[in-house]
Amino acid sequence: MKNNILVVLQREYLTRVKKKSFIITTLLMPLLMVILMFAPALLMNIGKDAKTFLIVDETGLYSQAFTSDSKNNYVFMQDTVVARDSLRSGNYTAMLLIHGRGSDTSNTQNISMYYEQSEPGIDVISDIKSAVKTQLQSVLMQQIEGVDEKVFEKINRTHVELSSQDIQTGLQSYVEVKTAFGFICGFLIYFFVFIFGSQIMSGVLEEKQNRIVEVIVSSVKPMQLMLGKVLGLALVGFTQIFIWVVFGFLLVTVSGLIAGSGVNVQDIAAGGVSAVNMGGQQINASAMTEMMSNIQNMIASINIPYLVLMFLFYFLGGYFLYASLFAAVGAAVETQEETSQFMLPITVPLILAIIVMSNIIMEPSGPVAFWFSMIPFTSPVAMMARLPFGVPIWEIALSLGLLVLGFLLTTWLASRIYRVGILMYGKKITWRELWKWIRY
Amino acid sequence: MLLQANNITKNYAAHKALDNVSIGVKEGSIFGLLGPNGAGKTTLIRIINQITGPDTGEVLLNGEKLQQRHIYQIGYLPEERGLYKKMKVSEQSVYLAQLKGLSKRDAEKRLKFWFDKFEISAWWNKKVEELSKGMQQKIQFITTVLHEPKLLIFDEPFSGFDPINTQLLKDEILHLREKGSTVIFSTHNMSSVEEICDYIALINKSRKVLDGSVEDIRRSFSSHIYEVIMGSDENPSDAIRVQTDILESEKLERKNMWRIRLQEPNLNSNALLQTLMQHGTIVEFREMLPSMNDIFIQTVKNDSTNEE
Structure with a gap:
């Protein structure tokens, strides 16, 4: 009878993989991910109009501090009343009134900002504050304390660089890369669980709606039917991931080949220079080479095979955990509209995991990170976000163990709902009703 | 089985x-x-x-x-x-x-x-x-x-x-x-x-x-209802009625032909036939068995009343 699971699995797999939509999403998904990642940054630069600020400077100290650039324009005015009227005319973002400081030696500067309708964001305000602060520091040091201008410049340009290194592997670590990787992996798991989970749900619902399910369960046990579906879709997911990994591998190898042969890089970089020049900036060929090798180092700093392996584990675990629940929802209801009330409790833990993900990445060994990566409902997302930073083996083992227990439990629960639900028509399903089914 | x-x-x-x-x-x-x-x-x-x-x-x-x-x-x-x-x-x-x-x-x-x-x-x-x-x-x-x-x-x-x-x-x-x-x-x-x-x-x-x-x-659900078609110069109903229950009778289009429906729980069909033969020429004779539909309705109804 095992054979029957296979027959079901085969159908689920083939009908999905042969669909045009599968091929299209497989090709478009990476593109979509890239767009999703870069779109906010792009939008930030595209949609930006230059802002114009009116400044009334009662101290007369800050004409140097504000120089118009592509982002912001500054217009100085003498008279507060005129300035206020101008602001009301609507051509200005805001008006800054820099108050007199009372004493030349005071280290406090009060500024009032007036705006019309929309208040400038926190970025703008902190830009203004830091510009004023720098100028005030400069003035105080040079004019009051008599510090040499060069000395001040030097002190003002102080900066700190921190490089971290794994003491065992000796590899340099790039926290930014790990952060990005953690985010991407966590999101991918979330997406996969959702996409494949809802495909299972609509598959089950379809069988119920078109009334084929009773014919099928007269040949296949409901549990086998459910498992066949869940496994079939897991295989679809694997196929998709496999295609992407192969693509990704090809991409890395190709870029590695280019970076590996110095001459090539020089050529490419040289070609790039002219293009970059037009942008008004200069990057020479050696900087380009350095960047390339930097990227190589970054990629080398994370253990990709290990992460891919873990990704597959957590993807499978998380998928199995949720897939059967989605199947149970599909079996319990009769129309797509009814699904929402039962979807909510399933999706809440997933969404919660996504919400705390940034928290986890900021503190990968903290208590939030720990607990979320232990609870089976959130661990696939949470643990993937933590993994690039390194997680002790015992935690991974515990988390995976709990995940396995979790999906055994949900599969058992779901199958009890499933076997009753698929043959139940014309009954309004409530939570109490579901509980009854579980106990049958 | x-x-x-x-x-x-x-x-x-x-x-x-x-x-x-x-x-x-x-x-x-x-x-x-x-x-x-x-x-x-x-x-x-x-x-x-x-x-x-x-x-x-x-x-x-x-x-x-x-x-x-x-x-x-x-x-x-x-x-x-x-x-x-x-x-x-x-x-x-x-x-x-x-x-x-x-x-x-x-x-x-x-x-x-x-x-x-x-x-x-x-x-x-x-x-x-x-x-x-x-x-x-x-x-x-x-x-x-x-x-x-x-x-x-x-x-x-x-x-x-x-x-x-x-x-x-x-x-x-x-x-x-x-x-x-x-x-x-x-x-x-x-x-x-x-x-x-x-x-x-x-x-x-x-x-x-x-x-x-x-x-x-x-x-087993028979209520002993028979239908007979017979030829006779005069309506045989009156003569038959003396011996058994007649439910309905009618004259057919054909000359001197009568359709009679009767109920006789005491005689078997052969005995009944013998009685009828005395009153005319038998053309058709059959027992009217109840349809499955009648049996279904009757049984389900009885079952329900028994329960109450």
């Missing part, structure tokens, strides 16, 4: 679906499972199909306790039936056949045979959603019988079938019996029961209230 269900009881949370129901289905017969809606027919059928299990009682197929491998010997056309809309007719039929244990090649070969027989080979590569309802029903019928099961179960097979398909289905069911198949079918279409069933069981309110061969049951 090909199939023997013994003392089946099945409870759902709120109600008893089957209460100590036993049926036996003879090999090579057509067995009608009758009963009002909600009586428990579908539950019994689902138990035979191992879709659900009984709380107590057992089902034997060919003397063996029902096991999972037996599903290959059963073909089931449920009341709630359908097909995958987006799948090709051929792929879908092969899939369902594979679930019943046929190899892909075997399934295709047999399907070709049936498709030829029903003259629907042109549908082979069509998607199910392109077919009309009647066409889909033909496919459903084929996939039910394709693996040549010993036992065929049809739950309300005629509901939703158009008259042409209904006739086709009836003919096929009779044909399958000739070839040795055993058929259980549940219905409340009583005329079809008289037409094709050999045996029936009537289930009402989760209990079996009646079973046996259709012939025997109708005879």
Whole structure:
């Protein structure tokens, strides 16, 4: 009878993989991910109009501090009343009134900002504050304390660089890369669980709606039917991931080949220079080479095979955990509209995991990170976000163990709902009703 | 007995679906499972199909306790039936056949045979959603019988079938019996029961209230009503009335012909005939057995009043 699971699995797999939509999403998904990642940054630069600020400077100290650039324009005015009227005319973002400081030696500067309708964001305000602060520091040091201008410049340009290194592997670590990787992996798991989970749900619902399910369960046990579906879709997911990994591998190898042969890089970089020049900036060929090798180092700093392996584990675990629940929802209801009330409790833990993900990445060994990566409902997302930073083996083992227990439990629960639900028509399903089914 | 269900009881949370129901289905017969809606027919059928299990009682197929491998010997056309809309007719039929244990090649070969027989080979590569309802029903019928099961179960097979398909289905069911198949079918279409069933069981309110061969049951429900057509110069009713109860009588168009309906519980038909012969020339004489429909209604009604 095992054979029957296979027959079901085969159908689920083939009908999905042969669909045009599968091929299209497989090709478009990476593109979509890239767009999703870069779109906010792009939008930030595209949609930006230059802002114009009116400044009334009662101290007369800050004409140097504000120089118009592509982002912001500054217009100085003498008279507060005129300035206020101008602001009301609507051509200005805001008006800054820099108050007199009372004493030349005071280290406090009060500024009032007036705006019309929309208040400038926190970025703008902190830009203004830091510009004023720098100028005030400069003035105080040079004019009051008599510090040499060069000395001040030097002190003002102080900066700190921190490089971290794994003491065992000796590899340099790039926290930014790990952060990005953690985010991407966590999101991918979330997406996969959702996409494949809802495909299972609509598959089950379809069988119920078109009334084929009773014919099928007269040949296949409901549990086998459910498992066949869940496994079939897991295989679809694997196929998709496999295609992407192969693509990704090809991409890395190709870029590695280019970076590996110095001459090539020089050529490419040289070609790039002219293009970059037009942008008004200069990057020479050696900087380009350095960047390339930097990227190589970054990629080398994370253990990709290990992460891919873990990704597959957590993807499978998380998928199995949720897939059967989605199947149970599909079996319990009769129309797509009814699904929402039962979807909510399933999706809440997933969404919660996504919400705390940034928290986890900021503190990968903290208590939030720990607990979320232990609870089976959130661990696939949470643990993937933590993994690039390194997680002790015992935690991974515990988390995976709990995940396995979790999906055994949900599969058992779901199958009890499933076997009753698929043959139940014309009954309004409530939570109490579901509980009854579980106990049958 | 090909199939023997013994003392089946099945409870759902709120109600008893089957209460100590036993049926036996003879090999090579057509067995009608009758009963009002909600009586428990579908539950019994689902138990035979191992879709659900009984709380107590057992089902034997060919003397063996029902096991999972037996599903290959059963073909089931449920009341709630359908097909995958987006799948090709051929792929879908092969899939369902594979679930019943046929190899892909075997399934295709047999399907070709049936498709030829029903003259629907042109549908082979069509998607199910392109077919009309009647066409889909033909496919459903084929996939039910394709693996040549010993036992065929049809739950309300005629509901939703158009008259042409209904006739086709009836003919096929009779044909399958000739070839040795055993058929259980549940219905409340009583005329079809008289037409094709050999045996029936009537289930009402989760209990079996009646079973046996259709012939025997109708005879046992006899209310001794006879119809006779006879020739006589004068109306024979008055003379007959002296000996037995006349329900109605009329003169036919033909010259000197009379149709008389009478009730006589005390005499057997031969004795009655002898009496009648004295009053005219007998042209037709038959006992009016109650229809299955009358028996159904009467039994269900009695059962309900007994309970109250």
